[in-house]
Amino acid sequence: MPARISRLSVVAGFAALAAILLPFADLTVAGHDPWAALSRMARGFLSPDFGGIEQILWAVALTVGFAIAGVALGGVTGLLMSPFYGMRPVRWTAIALRSVHELFWALLLLQVLGIGAWTGVLAIALPYAGIFAKVMSEILDEADRRPSDWLGPKVDPLSRFLWARVPLARAEMASYALYRLECGLRSSAVLGFVGLPTLGFQLDTFFRQGHYGAAGAVMIIYIALIGTVRWWMRPRLLIFWIAAAMVLLTRIDAPPMGQGAFWRFLTSDIVPAPLRQGVPAGLWPWLWDMLTGAILPGLAATMIVAQIALVLTGIVAFAGQALVIPRVAGRIGAWIGNLILVVLRSFPEYMLAFLFLQIWGPSMLPAILALALHNGAIIAHLLGRQAQGLTLRADAPRGLTLWGWEIAPRLFGSFVALCLYRWEIIIRESAIMGILGIATLGFYLDDAIAELRMDRAVVILIATALVTVLIDRTSRSLRARLGAGRLTVGEAPSRTAANC
């Protein structure tokens, strides 16, 4: 790759790639009457049925419980890893942990630990520990070094860390942890789709029963929950919330797993079948079969979904940023724009895809739309915030002229950088969509797990993790070549743009 590339050529490159992939995408509408499904769903949403409120509130409590316990455990683990992030084993462990999505961790853990509290907590805690380790180490690196330098070389490392490093980074770490908790709430809700007793499970159940009013109620409560985190999650209440979460999670009834399930998983289940059967020569044909039968087709579908979704994300974001700026859309227009973006941002891609799947049936279409709307809304929101901070001349135009001549060109760099940031996430999420029945990597993983072929599942997981790492690298090197390696929104580095 050349040392510097222009933003326009990056955009053109991605658009061309998406256009080439478009004919290979399965965009058929499989549902027999999408409009009827859509109107039923809309009616349910508009006239929510709070009849099953007890059931729903229990699911809310468990959603919050899993989120708090998972984020707390992941946060503490990540914090402990962060000072050692420079060491290769620690860094690689963190990369491995975070390159596997929460849902994939959950699928794997369900086999080992059963459908108990630990599965939900660890499914969140493991990938989050990897993310926390990286971000906390970045925050520590960026904090003022001078107090630590003043201490001189004789002070022991622990005292130096606690006296002169942690206090400087604490406020930012706390605000990042709060943001991560919002991510955790989304993750926790989505874990319901693979069977854990959270809001996703309720949503799934109500849809299966055709109980659209109740599903509407779940969605409204979910949005309220996400929207109010910053009010009920106070640093002072942290200990209380963690204790409450722990008490709550011990009350989950789970069928006990057989003794030694974990040991059997490690020593037998994940050992490739040819090795287990004592035919090491069969390993290569087995791997080749995996590669051609699952990994490559899964990867191809994942990339098709992701690349088309990325371009669509860009379109949504580019148009959406105009919606939230009062000088462009008008006061009322901006208010409505913000509302739409908040709703789209609150629903994780997976949940949106699940909803769209009810309307259009299983194809790549629901997945692509869900990815584009959710990620587009996030980028549009961040760009909108940045646009508010721009200083405009007093006689600057209004409306579309302002957007076209001032805002869009000035924010174009951030726009491209943000899209590249979300690229990796879109690919991870595309892989996940497979669990919904779209033939991306998650589909093959889910399939292998359903057949209890854990050896195959682990190979697919490793392949997925490698792809994630590869895309992360590519995205970072592209951003560096664009001169957008470190993204900032306003004053603060926008770590929050990157992750969930």
Add this chain to the structure above:
Amino acid sequence: MLKLDGQDIGHGGAPVLSDVRLSVRPGERVALLGRSGSGKSTLLGALHRAMGDRRVALVPQDTALVPQLSALRNVLMGRLDDHGAIRNLATLIRPRRADRDAALAVLARVGLTPEADRAVEGLSGGQQQRVGLARAIFRGGEIILGDEPMSAVDPIQAEVLAQEIRAAFPTAILALHDVGLAHAFATRVIGLRHGRILIDAPIADLDAATVEELYAR
């Protein structure tokens, strides 16, 4: 006790100071004078390095305090290398009575008793500078190296603080911004101009003409 002989000093290639020869004997109080950019901070850095392993109380120009911690804890930081990790951790959580009293005594000397338990980020620039000075006094040692340690306090207070420094350290090298203060505090003056030592003499020899030359554009 401290000697630089004929070195070029600078960061990364280009020397800021050239051919610096000086030695400081115990008991001397040196005032470094010169316009900003004349190399005072660089010279202090070189002197600090020349001290090697010996105990130095340092007052950097940017204070290098931890803004989120209280004034008292910032002062206690001055002696972290005298204790092990466990003792320091205990002090961070809750300082022992004796440590607290010792730090409070130093804070009283710089006039910050009421601010002892306030976070440094809430203090004014002058108060922060006094916390930095208190940390150095609490640390103690044979020598104090200070980079304009009184630049943000008023002249009367600066004189008082200078007295405290005299009382606490046998030897001192301070970059100062105020010629009057230098006269009151120092026994010897080193004047820097464009990275060279223009004058190195007893403070009594510092006359108006030399000062004029030091600060001329």
